[in-house]
Amino acid sequence: MKMRRSSRIVAITKFLSDKPYKLISLNQFTERFDAAKSTISEDLAIIKDVFEQEKMGKIETVSGAAGGVRFIPYKGNKDIRETIINLCNQLSDPDRILAGGYVYMTDLIFDPKLMSEIGEIFATKFADLDAEYIITMETKGIPIALMTARALNLPLVSIRKDSKVTEGSVVSINYITGSSKKIETMSLSRRALPEESKVIIIDDFMKAGGTAKGMLDLMGEFKAEVLDIGVLIKTANPTQKLVDDYTSLAVLEKINEEEEEIIVDPSDWVINL
Template sequence: MKVKRSERLIDMTRYLLERPHTLVPLTFFANRYDSAKSSISEDLTIVKKTFQERGTGILETIAGAAGGVRYIPSISNEEARAFIEDMCARLSEVDRLLPGGYVYLSDLLGQPAVLQKIGRIIAAQYLDKEIDAVMTVATKGVPIAQAVSNCLNVPFVIVRRDSKITEGSTVSINYVSGSSNRVEKMELSKRSLKRGSRVLVVDDFMKGGGTVDGMKSLIEEFEAKLVGVTVLAESTFPGKRMVDDYSSLLCVDEVDVRNKSIHVKPGNYFDDIQ
C-alpha cells in the first residue's frame, strides 16, 4: 500500500538518522513506501533542506545506478561553541577539584545528552576523512569513543592497561607516561583491528600525552594508520608534550589546589576554523 508523504518523511528521517554514513539507495525507499522514485526524490529534497536549515547534518546525494542518499551528522559552529562554553563553565565548578589537581569528569561522561554532543562535535572535525575505527583507552575514554563511533558509524576498539582473558591474544606495547615518566604497558586484542585500518584516537583527558603516544605506537604495531587525535580536555603541561598534532575541546588552564580554583577555557578545536 502506498504510504503518504507525511508518513514517508517521518519514517525516512528516522531511518536515515539511525544509519549515519550509510548509503541508502532510492529504490530501497521506493519499495519500502510503495512509491515512485520521483516522489522519494522530492521527499529527500525536503529532508535535505530541513536538515541543513536546522543544523542536523548533511544529506549527501549520490547520483547514478549505485547511488542513493547518505546522512552525515554534523553540528553548526554556533551550537558547538555554545556547548563548549557551557562545558567550560561546568568544569570550572570548584567542587570538581580533586587532590593532585585532577578534575572530576565522570558525571558528565555518564550523561547521554552530553556524550551525544561530544560525539557530534568530534565527528564533525573528520567529515572529509576516511575512518575505519575509533580507538581509545579504558575506562574513561570508552563513552567518548562510543559516542564518536555512533556518529561515524564505524566500530570502536578499547585499549587496556590490564588485559583480560576475554580479549583473546593481544598485542602489547610499553609506553612512557608523559606526566609521571613511568614505563607502563597497554594492550589491544589482536583481532580487534585489521591491518591498514584508518584509526581516529580519542580520549577524555591529556596531560603529558604519553597515553596517546602509546596508542600511536599500538597503531603502528598493527600496521594501521593514524587519522587524527582528539581529546575532550587537555591541561596545560609544563614540560614538552609527547604529542603535537591533536585537537581538544576543552583546556584546563589553571588549577590552584591551595586556593581551590579551576579555570577551563575552550581547547584548540576552533583554532583551525576561525
C-alpha cells in the same frame, strides 16, 4: 504502506539519522512506503533543505546503479561553541576539584546526551578523513569514543590496560606516562584491528601525552595509519606534549586547591569558529 507526505518525511528522517554514513538505495524507501522514486526524491529534497538551514547535517545523493542516499551528521559552528562553552562552565565549578589537583569529570563523561553532542563535534571535525576505526583506551575514553564512532558509523576498538584470556592473541607494549613517568602496559587483541587500518584515536584527557604516545606506538605495531587524535580536554601545562598532532575541545588552564579555583576554556579553534 501508504503514508501522507508529512508522516513519510518523519519516517525517512528517522531512518537516515539512525544510520549515519550508510548508503541507502531509493528502492528501499519506495518499497517501504509504497511510493514512486520521484515522490521519495521530493521528500529527500525537503529534508535536505531543512537540515542545511538548521545546520543539522546533510543529505548526500550518490548517483548510479549502486547509488542511493546517506545522512552525514555535523554540527554547526554555533552549536559547537555552545556545547563546548557549556562543558567548560560545568568543569569550572570549584566543587569539582579533587585532592591532588585533579578534576572530577566522570558524571559528564558518562552523560549520554552530552557525550552524544561531543561525538558529533568530533565527527564534524574528522568527517573528511576517511577513517575505518575509532580507537580509544579503557575506560573513561569509551563513552566519548563510542559516540564518535556512532556519529561516523565506524567500529570502535578499545585498548586494554591488561590482557585477558578471552582476547586471544594480543599485542602488548610498555609505555611511560608523560606526567608521573610511570611504566604502564597497554594491550590490544590481534583480532580487534586489521593491519594497515586507517584510525582515529579518541581520549578523554591529555596532560603530557604519554598515553596518547603509547597508543600511537601500539598502532605502529599494527601498521595502522593514525589520521588524527581527538581529546576532550588537555592541560595548558606542560605546553610541550609527547604527541604533536591532536585536536582538543577544551583546555584546563588552571587549578588551585587552596584558592578553590579552576579555569577550563574552549580550545582556540572553538573560540575562532
